[in-house]
Amino acid sequence: MGNLRSVAKALEKLGGAVTVTARPGAMRRADAVVLPGDGAFAAAMVRMRRDGWIARIQGWVKERRPLLGVCLGLQVLFEESEEFGRHRGLGCFAGKIVPFSRKLTVPHMGWNRLIPTRTSWLTAGLPPRPYVYFVHSFYPKPDDRRLTAAVTDYGGRICAAIEAGPVAAMQFHPEKSQRPGLRLLRNFMASVRRTT
DSSP states (O other): OOOHHHHHHHHHHTTOOOOOOSOGGGGGGOSOEEEOOOSOHHHHHHHHHHHTOHHHHHHHHHTTOOEEEETHHHHTTEEEEOTTSOEEOOOSEEEEEEEOOTTSOSSEEEEEEOEEOSOOTTTTTOOSSOEEEEEESEEEEESSGGGEEEEEESSSEEEEEEEETTEEEESSBGGGSHHHHHHHHHHHHHHHHHHO
């Protein structure tokens, strides 16, 4: 849902061979999966269920194969979201997607600093606290803090990126985040080469 072409173009610019598909069976030929998205959590889950993606993505993550979630693609990896009610996610990671305080301007849209919280292949080689581009009204709260690879500050520290083995995801848009975003995508592609 949403930003498929812009993510594909960024990966192609870095030398990736990209297939944009609506068919889950195409995953059999893939070295890695990128799960981008814009829009509402519930609508994304309805569409993934309808098109047969749920078990495929859950199995891919369980097998510890390379996957990159972008924006909504990060959110659906968790157990549930509180966006417009309570909705079940893929459940690949424990935790939920929660709204920002009503005291804040929502959506959180624009450039914020990315603050790595630990050594990570995802954030390797980034300049100190680079700016990346966010557009979101909800954010992830992982149950396990060790899952968080980077945070940002918007009404307090919030999870901005996760990493678990070859699986990583970002709440922001790397394809719109200029050099730091391209570096993150390059790091993902390098991780894919190491694991395939």
